Amino acid sequence: MFTSLRKALCALLVCALLIAGLPAAFAEEVGTQTEANQEESLNENEPQTSPVEQEGAETKEDTKSEEGAATEEGTGTEEGTGTEEGTGTEEGTGTEEGGESGTDPEGEGDIETPERDTEEECAHENATRTYGEIEREWAVDNGDGTHTWHVIQAYEDKCEQCGELLGGGIEETVADESEAHQFENGVCEACGYACPHDDTTIEYGQIAAERAVDNGDGTHTWHVTQEYEKKCKVCGKVVDEGVEETASDESEEHVFEDGVCEACGFKCEHAEWTRQHIAFLNSHSVPVGEEGHEVYFTMLYNDVCKNCGILITSGTEDNKVDGVFTHRYDENGVCQDCAYVCKHSDAVREYGLIEEEIAVDNGDGTHTWHVKQQYEETCEACGHVETGVEEYIDEEPEDHLFEDGVCLACGYECPHENVEREYGTIVEEKAVDNGDGTHTWHVTMEYEDICGTCGSILDSGEEETVGIEPEEHLFEDSVCVGCGYECTHEKTEIKNATSTSIYASIGHEGHNEYIHEEYDVVCADCGLTLDHVTEDEEGELSAHTFKNGKCTLCGYKKKQKKAEEETKQAAAKDPDIVHTMRDAGRALEPKHAEGALFARIEDIELLLTEEELGALDALPLSDQFVIALSACGFKDAVNAAVKADGSLLTDAGAQLLTQVTARLDALTGEALESYRNTCSANFPVTSITHEGSTFDYVELNVRVSDAGVERTDRYGFRFENGAWLCTVKP
Secondary structure (H helix, E strand, O other): OHHHHHHHHHHHHHHHHHHOOOOHHHHHHHHHHHHHHHHHHHHHHOOOOOHHHHHHHHHHHHHHHHHHHOOOOOOOOOOOOOOOOOOOOHHHHOOOOOOOOOOOOOOOOOOOOOOOOOOOOOOOOOEEEEEEEEEEEEEEEOOOOEEEEEEEEEEEEEEOOOOOEEEEEEEEEEOOOOEEOOEEOOEEOOOOOEOOOOOEEEEEEEEEEEEEEEOOOOEEEEEEEEEEEEEEOOOOOEEEEEEEEEEOOOOEEOOEEOOEEOOOOOEOOOOOEEEEEEEEEEEEEEEOOOOOEEEEEEEEEEEEEOOOOOEEEEEEEEEEOOOOEOOOEOOOOEEOOOOOEOOOOOEEEEEEEEEEEEEEEOOOOEEEEEEEEEEEEEEOOOOOEEEEEEEEEOOOOEEOOEEOOEEOOOOOEOOOOOEEEEEEEEEEEEEEEOOOOEEEEEEEEEEEEEEOOOOOEEEEEEEEEEOOOOEEOOEEOOEEOOOOOEOOOOOEEEEEEEEEEEEEEOOOOOEEEEEEEEEEEEEOOOOOEEEEEEEEEEEEEEOOOEEOOEEOOOOOEOOOOOOOOOOOOEEOOOOOHHHHHHHHHHHHHHHHHHOOEEEEEOOHHHOOOHHHHHHHHOOOHHHHHHHHHHHOOOHHHHHHHHHHOOOOOOHHHHHHHHHHHHHHHOOOHHHHHHHHHHHHHHOOEEEEEEOOEEEEEEOEEEEEEEOOEEEEEEEEEEEEOOEEEEEEEO
16 A cells, blocks of 8 residues: 555656656656655554554555545645655755745645745754654553554654755654553453453352251351352453352351251261269268378269260269368267277377486496486377376486596496596706707606596606707807806807908909908807908919900900901991891801900890800801890891891701790790890990981990900991991991
């Protein structure tokens, strides 16, 4: 249909061009090009529809085409064209040179084209689009219960400023919003979507019949027969209908009348029943011992079905009351309920007047009381009372109570077999010299011989005793204050001895020691000072002990040879104190190895133990300098250098460094504080700032004995000529 329509429109366009005075060849070429453009445009905008939709669309388009064909020849309405070339384009109406004629967009004939300024062309910046009548519209199912409308509509673009028709055509648009399907008998009236009825519901109508059915468990369920309709929830179509019997979700217990359920007709078989006691007939009691008696009774009963409640049978039975009941005794001790006779096993005896008591010797220094005493015994169960006299022996024996050797209770006479002597007042005491630097005390005391059993005094008098342990003499003015012994001063000893050393220098070779001694000669027995002795003695020649160039004993000042300043190591930027000190030690090692030179870092003995000092002296000087540097506060720098340079120390040096580091790291509390104070006082750290960086270093004083000349070299750092230098100063 669209092909016929395009051809008709092209023919009309060619006629219009001929009327406008254009050459026939040009008009025919424009018509051919327009037909091709229309076909391409329609192919791009044509919606994809089913065969049924295409057939309906062609019918609609044919109708519109016929309506368009009825318009005046040589023009073109929106209903009759639908493409840009066939309505109001510049090609369809005329060229710019022939701007006096054109085609009326409404198909009513020629219209006057507005005159334009030939010197200034319109830029068509205010173009607007105007839509005409809808040529075709259809709904497309979205697959989610909705459809969307698609519309094909003619349009033209026109400049609002100059009025020129810029173009036109046919456009397909899709609605922004979707619509829910509108069903009629299960089919959407808009898009033709057929509902599959996947979601249905059943609606029940009038009840035709109902009955109760026994469930076999003491209940029944109601079954109802009623009309129903199965309806689609989506489109509302009734997809099924009929009559159905349904069972209730809940069950009901049987309602019995004479053993038959009134609802379902179930007949009870009385499989379960319960006994109901309805009347008391009689009772009797049976004794079970002193604790009481049991009660039995006869009852009238009915056996009733548990399910339907009907009476099954009746009768009597004997029953026992739970528990044991206490006897109710009369004045004779007989239970009034069961005739049990009380045995008075719970009787309580209370004692009264003592008629007789005798103490009997037990032969072990004690006696026991034998007692005859009146009593009254009352039974707590029945109240029965009985009186009498009881003879018993006291459970606890008593010690004899003596007077003049005879027990006052049982008459036992003590044989005085356990006699002890007790001493009283000292009559006389004296010390007697033993001739060995000691004396022994002789004491005369009063005494009594007393029986340890009855306490009787059997004998008394005075007795001289001699001390077992001798005592040393206690002297005063060489006479013992105890025994009067006068000391003969045969043993002497030296006390209060003092010794003073004076050192006299004899030059660089050393100094002589002169010793002055004083002491007392004292008696070793009595402590008397017998003599005061003074002696002078000349000692041996010994070497000086220098500190800061001066002997600490004789005051000799050593002659020092000024050492010229020597550069040991230079670094362009960062001073490396560890390697510098190592190299300083290496410079001294040749002479040290030959025995011609001795060197020791001053005050290092304040930081190391005797064992560590001995191990240090056995090492090369380079190792000694590095280990001393670590001990005085540069542990981290030394450890980093050793880690980076495995050949920095000898094996023995590395072992000693590890030992010293471990000991210092283990210090805590006062020991750690003392170590830090020693480092600060004897090895002060100096900071040097260069080019914004701060470097810490310490100066080590090394005592050097070289060819008989002793000196102290100070190793440190200084900055000179753009480099850090290690210096050695005297």
